[in-house]
Amino acid sequence: MRPVGVERAWAAGPYDRAVRAGRGPLFLRRTDGWLLPLDVERWCADADPADLTVLRRCEGSVLDVGCGPGRLVAALCTRGRRALGIDVSEEAVARTVRLGGRALRRSVFERLPGEGTWDTALLMDGNVGIGGDPDALFARMALLLTSGGLLIAETVPQRDVDERVLVHVTDAHGTVGSPFPWARLGTPALLRYADRAGWLAEGQWSAGGRCFVALRSRSTSSSAEPPNSAALTSSQRARNPSVDSPAAPS
Template identity: 40%
Template structure:
């Protein structure tokens, strides 16, 4: 596959999202042809999730407060909806219209937007969520962490999920697929726990805590200094 193939390939990404939410098997394929199943049950959450995933998700939610939370790459909205159920301010953001619709269907508030475009209440969010590896969105973890710093209120935190140290950190080009649909190619990065500290530091953040729930690694990041906002 050539770089031109990667740039021009298109597909029904939202159809894949909806198919996965309805129970279809979905997977990610890299440009070398390697595939791995997408964890749709985890992304949907609730009774679909495993015991391990419920523990890890509960740890994420324990770091959230009644103050506003922004869920970047919210997917079908399990965190956004859970926070709204508590009566807390939470907003999901996703580039997939289907993901936004699924979030709204379960009672969450979400907008369809590019994470790097202007977003509501920039600089006022107490918690930024980058779960399910979303620190890798766009293939540039430092860029998305710097974006999180722009969005954070003073004293706010980023709750990020990364890979365990046994998983190699790498940059990938992926697409989602089902038996009937093929999505677009997009850049992605896998960040492991060992690499997180340096990436966070470059973005003006410090790793405050990190916990491994059977290979789901949840980290809490805080701004290193007020100057970290300048990125």
């Protein structure tokens, strides 16, 4: 079940404007007024040394969930790796394609190419927060990966964080739409959710002030489709995800 309102919040207004410009300011605003700055400039730059510690650990084919402007997908494709980014923002997908990466405008909770066959999946830049329900997200990721597949997730540097909140995406022009659920997890909290969902902890590390965890899947999906789906190579489908999906993002 896909979280209501999330796609609309990220797919228009402040986020698209920031990605188009390549800079912020951009924030997640909690309903009590607290602001979480979003690092748009880093997302729109080339993969940095901290990112490279992640890319070096990737195995086989790579699915970047919430790929944003596409720096990781582009870096993987440049290295000859088979990689696909998914994002609900049309602007983010278009930028990824312009960088030479492959991307689809799609939610992780929709049907995706190659389900059950991806060797590695990435949840970077706060994307463990997608949907505001870590249990549901970890269950979904297990269906996307092959048995024994690798999930690399970025966590909040503050280790004691385990937070589920309602937020808006906002910039200097204000907020758009209704609040949507989001989660923030430090490493201990992420490992607790992962263990409960049946993942095996394989490693954790820090680089450039950022924190990462590697997890190994123990499950096998029964809904796999061929990994060489034509959707991976069509920028037209990146702009029109309904072509091979029963549910297109709103």
